[in-house]
Amino acid sequence: MGPGPWSKEDRVCECPPFEVIEDVYTTREGDRGCIGRGHCANRFVCFRLIGPTRLFPVYRPRIVPPPAPGTNRSPLLRPRIFAHVPSVTAGMSTRHGGVSGPPYDTLNLGRHVGDTASCVEENRRRFCASLQTDPAWLATAGQVHGSTVRVIDAPRYEPFCDGLVTTTPGLLLAIAVADCAPVLLADPKHEVVGACHAGWRGTVRQIAAKTVAAMADCGAVPAQIRAYVGPCLSRTAFEVGPEVAAEFDDAVVARPQGADRPHVDLKAALHRQLEAAGVPGDAIEASPRCTLQDADDFFSYRAADGPTGRMFGALVLRH
Numbered sequence: 097m098g099p100g101p102w103s104k105e106d107r108v109c110e111c112p113p114f115e116v117i118e119d120v121y122t123t124r125e126g127d128r129g130c131i132g133r134g135h136c137a138n139r140f141v142c143f144r145l146i147g148p149t150r151l152f153p154v155y156r157p158r159i160v161p162p163p164a165p166g167t168n169r170s171p172l173l174r175p176r177i178f179a180h181v182p183s184v185t186a187g188m189s190t191r192h193g194g195v196s197g198p199p200y201d202t203l204n205l206g207r208h209v210g211d212t213a214s215c216v217e218e219n220r221r222r223f224c225a226s227l228q229t230d231p232a233w234l235a236t237a238g239q240v241h242g243s244t245v246r247v248i249d250a251p252r253y254e255p256f257c258d259g260l261v262t263t264t265p266g267l268l269l270a271i272a273v274a275d276c277a278p279v280l281l282a283d284p285k286h287e288v289v290g291a292c293h294a295g296w297r298g299t300v301r302q303i304a305a306k307t308v309a310a311m312a313d314c315g316a317v318p319a320q321i322r323a324y325v326g327p328c329l330s331r332t333a334f335e336v337g338p339e340v341a342a343e344f345d346d347a348v349v350a351r352p353q354g355a356d357r358p359h360v361d362l363k364a365a366l367h368r369q370l371e372a373a374g375v376p377g378d379a380i381e382a383s384p385r386c387t388l389q390d391a392d393d394f395f396s397y398r399a400a401d402g403p404t405g406r407m408f409g410a411l412v413l414r415h
Contacts, residue, residue, distance in 0.1 A: 169393060171203050172226045175280065175324040177381035178411070184282045184289065186411035187227050188326045188383070190393050194219040196405065204395070204405025206272050211405065229268045229412050235260055236270050239293045243301035245310040259292035259307040262413065263314050270410035274395040275387050277328035277362055278409025279304050281375075283316035289413045294325075296336065299365050300343045305373040318374025323381070326409040327394055330386035331361035 171193025178186045194203030195218050200211040203219050217231075224231040235248055238255035245259030251267060254260060260269045269291040271278040276295035282288070292298070292307040308318055331350055341349045341358040348365040351358050363382040371377050391399035395407055 171222070173327070173383070173385075175326075175381055175383075177322045177324050177379065178280075178282065181282065181284045181322070183284045183287065183414045184322075184411055185227050185229075185414060186280050186282070186324065186409075187223075188278065188324075188409045189223050189407045191395050191405060191407065192393070193222060199400060199403050200405040203407075205270075205408045206274075206406030209406060210403050223408055223410075224268060227268060227410060227412060229266070233266050233412075234268050234270055235262070236272065237293060239272060241293075241295050241297040243298060243303045243306050245290070245292065245303070245307050247310060247314060258294075258298050258303050259290065259310065261288065261290040261307065261310045261314060263288050265413045265415045268410050268412040270408040272406040272408060273326070273328065273387075274397045274400075274404055274406050275329050277366060278326040278407075279307065279366060279370075280324040280326070280409055280411045281307060281311060281321055282411060282413070283311060283321045285320050286315045286317060287413060288314045288316035289411055291409065291411060294328075294362070294366055296334075296340055296343070296360060296362065299362060299369065302369065304366050304369045308370065308373040308375060319376060321375045322379045323370050323375050324409075325363050325366050325380070325382040327383045327385035327387050327390070327407075328362055329388055329396075329398070331359050331364070333386050333388040333398070334360045334362055336360050 169190065169192040171190055173188040173190065175186050178184045189203055189205060191203055196202050196204040196211050196215040204211045204216060205219055205223055207216050221231050224234060233251045235251050236253050237257050237260050239258050240256055242258050244257040245261060246254050246257045247261045248254060249262060249264045262269060269289060271291045271293045276293055279292045279294050281290040288311045290307045290311045292303045294303050308321060312318060335357045337357060341360060344360055344365055348361040349358050367380050367382060370380050387394040387396040388399050395405040397404060
C-alpha cells in the first residue's frame with residue numbers, strides 16, 4: 097500500500113475540481129488536497145494514492161468521472177431548475193472527461209458517428225455514473241427530426257421518434273445533440289419525466305409541446321412541469337435560409353444589419369412553445385451556452401464541418 101499515514105498531499109479526490117452550473121465555474125473542495133470523504137463537496141468520493149505507489153481505491157463507488165486531462169472543465173452541467181428536486185436527477189454532458197480521440201475528443205456518447213465502439217461504451221458508462229445510474233437503464237431515441245413522442249417503461253433504443261416520456265423510476269432518458277437543443281421536462285409531484293430532441297424542424301413541428309402533452313396523458317400537470325433547454329446554437333450563431341426563417345414567428349427571428357441571412361433564436365422559440373403548452377415561464381431554464389461559440393466545451397456539427405461527437409441531455413426519475 098505504500099507509506100503511511102496519508103497526508104492531504106498523498107491523495108487526490110477524483111471528483112471534478114469544478115461544479116458547473118451553466119457557464120459559471122465554482123471551485124469545490126473535491127480538488128487536489130481534499131482532506132477526506134466527509135469534507136468533500138461531492139456525495140460519493142473515491143481517493144487514489146499518487147506518487148510511486150500503485151493506485152489504491154479507498155471509497156467506492158466512483159460516481160463522477162475525472163475532468164479531461166490537463167483541464168479543469170467538468171464533464172457535466174447541472175440544470176439549476178432541478179437543483180432542489182430530490183426525485184429528479186438531470187445533467188448535460190460536455191465534450192470533456194471521456195476516452196475518445198479526435199474528432200470525437202473526448203466524451204462522445206453517439207454510437208452512430210464513426211467513433212470506436214469501446215470508447216463510446218466507456219464514455220456512456222462514465223456519463224451514466226455521473227448521474228448515479230446503471231448504463232443498463234439508459235433509454236435513447238432514434239431522433240429523426242420529427243415530432244413523435246413515445247411513452248416507455250424499460251431501457252431501450254426507441255427508433256423513429258424524437259421524444260421520450262416515462263413514469264418508471266430509474267430509467268434514464270437521454271437525448272443526443274451537437275447543435276440541436278435537448279429539452280428535459282419533469283413533473284416531480286406526479287412523477288412523470290420527459291425528454292425531447294429539438295432542432296429547427298422538430299421545433300416547428302411542436303416537439304416540445306407534444307412531449308408536454310404526452311406527459312399530461314401520463315398524469316402530469318403542465319403547470320407543475322419544470323423544463324430545461326440545454327446548450328444549442330444561439331441566435332447569434334444560428335444562421336438560416338429565408339425558407340427556414342419563414343417557418344418561425346417573427347418574434348424569434350433576427351435580421352442583423354449587414355448579415356446576408358436571417359438568424360433564429362431556437363431557445364426563445366422553445367420557451368414560447370413550452371409556455372403555450374402550459375409550462376410556467378419561470379419554471380423554464382434555458383442554458384446561455386452556445387455549442388458553436390463554445391465548441392471547445394461542446395460538440396458542434398457546424399463548428400466541426402465534418403465528423404464530430406454527440407452529447408447527452410438526460411434525466412432520471414427517482415423513488
